[in-house]
Amino acid sequence: MFSISxxxxxxxxxxxxxxGYVGGLVLESLLRTTSVSKVYVLLRxxxxxxxxxxxxxxxxxxxxxxxxxxxxxxxxxSAVTGDLTQPGLGxxxxxxxxxxxxxxxxxxxxxxxxxxxxIQTALRSNYLGTQEVLQLASACKQLKGLVxxxxxxxxxxxxxxxxxxxxxxxLKFGDREVDCEELVQDLLCLPSAAAEVRASALGLRWxxxxxxxxxxxxxxxxxxxxxxxxxxxxxxxxxxxVCAVAYEPIPGYVGNWAGPIGASAALAIGxxxxxxxxxxxxxxxxxxxxxxxxxxxxxAAAAATAAKTTLPLPAAAAAGSAASGSCKQPMLVVxxxxxxxxxxxxxxxxNAALEFIAVHKPNFRLSWGLPPAxxxxxxxxxxxxxxxxxxxALKVAAACALLRLFGMGRAAARLxxxxxxxxxxxxxxxxxxxxxxxxxxxxxxxxxxxxxxxSWPLVMRPGTPLPSTAAAAAAAAAAAGxxxxxxxxxxxxxxxxxxxxxxxxxVLSWRRYFHTQxxxxxxxxxxxxxxxxxxxxxxxxxEHDFVFVR
Numbered sequence: 001m002f003s004i005s006x007x008x009x010x011x012x013x014x015x016x017x018x019x020g021y022v023g024g025l026v027l028e029s030l031l032r033t034t035s036v037s038k039v040y041v042l043l044r045x046x047x048x049x050x051x052x053x054x055x056x057x058x059x060x061x062x063x064x065x066x067x068x069x070x071x072x073x074x075x076x077x078s079a080v081t082g083d084l085t086q087p088g089l090g091x092x093x094x095x096x097x098x099x100x101x102x103x104x105x106x107x108x109x110x111x112x113x114x115x116x117x118x119i120q121t122a123l124r125s126n127y128l129g130t131q132e133v134l135q136l137a138s139a140c141k142q143l144k145g146l147v148x149x150x151x152x153x154x155x156x157x158x159x160x161x162x163x164x165x166x167x168x169x170x171l172k173f174g175d176r177e178v179d180c181e182e183l184v185q186d187l188l189c190l191p192s193a194a195a196e197v198r199a200s201a202l203g204l205r206w207x208x209x210x211x212x213x214x215x216x217x218x219x220x221x222x223x224x225x226x227x228x229x230x231x232x233x234x235x236x237x238x239x240x241x242v243c244a245v246a247y248e249p250i251p252g253y254v255g256n257w258a259g260p261i262g263a264s265a266a267l268a269i270g271x272x273x274x275x276x277x278x279x280x281x282x283x284x285x286x287x288x289x290x291x292x293x294x295x296x297x298x299x300a301a302a303a304a305t306a307a308k309t310t311l312p313l314p315a316a317a318a319a320g321s322a323a324s325g326s327c328k329q330p331m332l333v334v335x336x337x338x339x340x341x342x343x344x345x346x347x348x349x350x351n352a353a354l355e356f357i358a359v360h361k362p363n364f365r366l367s368w369g370l371p372p373a374x375x376x377x378x379x380x381x382x383x384x385x386x387x388x389x390x391x392x393a394l395k396v397a398a399a400c401a402l403l404r405l406f407g408m409g410r411a412a413a414r415l416x417x418x419x420x421x422x423x424x425x426x427x428x429x430x431x432x433x434x435x436x437x438x439x440x441x442x443x444x445x446x447x448x449x450x451x452x453x454x455s456w457p458l459v460m461r462p463g464t465p466l467p468s469t470a471a472a473a474a475a476a477a478a479a480a481g482x483x484x485x486x487x488x489x490x491x492x493x494x495x496x497x498x499x500x501x502x503x504x505x506x507v508l509s510w511r512r513y514f515h516t517q518x519x520x521x522x523x524x525x526x527x528x529x530x531x532x533x534x535x536x537x538x539x540x541x542x543e544h545d546f547v548f549v550r
Contacts, residue, residue, distance in 0.1 A: 001447050004456055007144070007303035008034035012102045016042045016084065016133065017110030019058055021255035022149060022242060025295035026107055028063050028249055031073045033455065034299075039076055040099065042110070044083040044090070051079040062549040066249050084110055084129030089136060100139045105302050106146040108133045113258060115210040119187055119199035122215035127184050130219045134226040137234070145233050145305035147298050152240040152287065152337050152436045154217040157207040161433045163340075166238075166333040166440040168224050171206060171217070180221040209429045227331045235305045235332035239294040240339070240436060244517035246290035246508060247457065251467040252520030252546030253291075260288050260349070264514075264521045267353050271392055271419060273367035275374065276384040282347035282374050284433040287339040289460065290513070296456040297336040300444045305332060311443050334444060337436040338460045344510045347374040352514040359542045360522065360530040366395045382428060389423060464508040467545045512543055519546035 013030065017023030018041045030036050043051035059067070059074060067073050080099070083090035091099070112125035130148060137146045155164045171178040183202075187195045199211060208214040220236060227234040243260050245253040254261045266272060304311065311332070338344065351373050358370060396419045403412035438459070445458045457464075522528050523546065534542045 001449065002304045002307035002309040003449055004299050004303040004452055005034065007306045008036050008105070008299070010035065010037045011104045012036075012038045012040070012142075013105045013107060014040045014042065014080075014099060014103050014136075015107045015109065017108070017149070019043065019054065020109060020111075020113075021258070021291060022239065022294055022298070023107075023109035024058065024061065024063060024255060025245070025291050026109055026298050027058075027077070028067060029292070029295050029299060029456075031064075031067045031076060032070075032249065036076060038078065038102070040078055040080045040103075042082045042084070042089065043079050045081060051081040055079040063245075063249050063253055063255070065549045084132060085124050087132070089132045096136070099136065101141055103136075103140045104142050104144050105306060106133065106137055106140075106143065107149075107298055107302060108147065109149045109298070111149070111216065113212065115212045117211055118192065119195050119211045119215070120192055122211045123184055123188060123218070126212075126215040127219045127222060130222055134223065134230075134232060134234075137232045138226065138230050143233065145235070145302045147302045147305065148219070148223045148234060148236045149298060150220055150236050150238045151213070151216050152238045152335055152434075153213050153430075154220055154238065156209055156213050156430070156432055156434065157217075158432075158434060161435075163435045163437055164335075165437050166335050168220060168331070168333065169217075170221070180218045181225075184218055209427075224331055228329075233305050233308075235301045235334070237294070237297050237301050237334050237336055238436070239297070240287040240289045240335070240337040242291050242294055243288045244290065244513075244520050245292045246460075246464075246513060246516075247292050247467045249292075250520075250547060250549055252516040252523075252544060254517065254520045254524055255291065260286075261517070261521065264353060264518055265525050266419075267350075268357060268362050268518065268521060268525065269364065269415070270362075270366035271396075272371055273369075273392070274371045274388065275378055276381065277371075277388045277392070278346075278350070278374070278378075279380045279382065279385045279428045280346050280431040281380065281433065282350075282378045283345050283376055284431055285339045285343050285435060286346045286349050287337050287434070287436060288344070288349075289336050289338055293457055293460065294336045296458050297334055297441065297444070299456060300448065300458060301332060301334050304444060304447070309447060311440070311447060332440065334440045335436040335438050336441060336458070337438055339435045340438045341442070342460045342462055342464075342510070343435070347376065347378075348510060349514060350374045352511045353518060355511075355536065355540075355542055356515045356518040356544075359534045359536055360518075362522070363526045363528055366392070366399060380428065392419065462507070462509075466506060466508050466512075512545070515542055516544040516546050519544040523548055 008030070013036055015023060015027055015030070018027045027039065027041065030039055041055055043054050045051055046054060049057070055077065080091065080095055088096060108130065110129060112122055137143055152164065155169050158164050158169070171180065187199060190198060199214065203209070203211070203214055208217070223234050223236060226232040241259040245251055257265060272278065354370055354373060396415060400412040400416055403409070403415065441458055445453055448456070519530055522530055529548055532544055536542060
């Protein structure tokens, strides 16, 4: 057994990536749910703002509203000026020495998550940045654990529709295992154009869809090497597609526009005006994970590593590689994923999203109607997808020009970036239908005290309880009264067979979770609030648990 409460009690922690979505949720949870002594947040000066000023701005975000209610918690966090891309993390000598003497836990959540960034930029952030963190960890006198936040998709080079295990997968040229450090140095020493050509060739040979997944895969090899050769007590957490918060601190909160959150915004705005815009198969698994459960997995992995908990880890025990000799000790690798505990298909996510939009019409859309519901018979056509994207690009360009004309440059920039994200994420090459084993995630949960399983939930599964806000939301909706939305053609296409109202189980189904995420997207995108309970024309309830917080 291990305890998150015990391992973080009075602990001194270094956190990277706090301004990112997952890192921000980790910081919030550290401050609100543990009795941590000190959290150092590594931040660089940016845009004329100091690290301290950026931390202050971060703590004003809505997700920290419960932390701000207890002012003493804010005194536990301090900014440390540094930069992952600089030697020694860009730390001042005094700051580096202080961290080496005090740190007990390091949570490395920083990364460049742009999928199509050039390979040298990706490696400097995701590989060399991780190397600098590991070198700091090697020098720490009291270090009990380090968690490297990676991604399930570092192994997207596995065969289509295969099961990816929670272990390190080596890269090979023929039957020879690749020395990843040599490969990285080779790519960084080349002229940028030549590096892109070589990275593209290697990516195609190994079936990596983009530079992001290749760079993060190489970073995992580096973490494993430091754990084996330098004795760094390291573990790896691999989130799948990180989505809105499910429970705490705000159900439905969306912290960025990457992945499915960006896809939700694209559908709401009208980028997907027909099924012809969809490039993925309807019955392929869509592995998503609530952001707060990902943050909880980071804390749980850190606590298990710090406690030196011996878990029966058949997958992690295979983390060694043939060329490196026998594995000195297994390294914990955890998939924070849902495809093997509560799988959902793209079709289910698409149709749940349409339900919400049909009832809650957005304030602004690029297309008049909704696309139809998806069925198992749908087959994407790459030629149609390209043609639809060109048409959407024209509409986006016109809308952005109008927005800028009326002094709404920021809205235009969001619209443009949303469309660019759609073009990057919505491609068939990322539709691999992979299932990510969650054996180690389930083992972590099983080795936590029962009370901590409720306080830090890790697993999405059928029968997951509703957020604590659900009862209050239902009461508020009942007190306000709920009217049925007017029937429309798009709404009719989503009706249940026979037009009968279907009973809604009082559990956090993927359908309800998606509606909660969309309420969060509406709040951020349109600055609008939607009723927490509404009914479609057939009487079916569309409920969400999002609560607006400034």
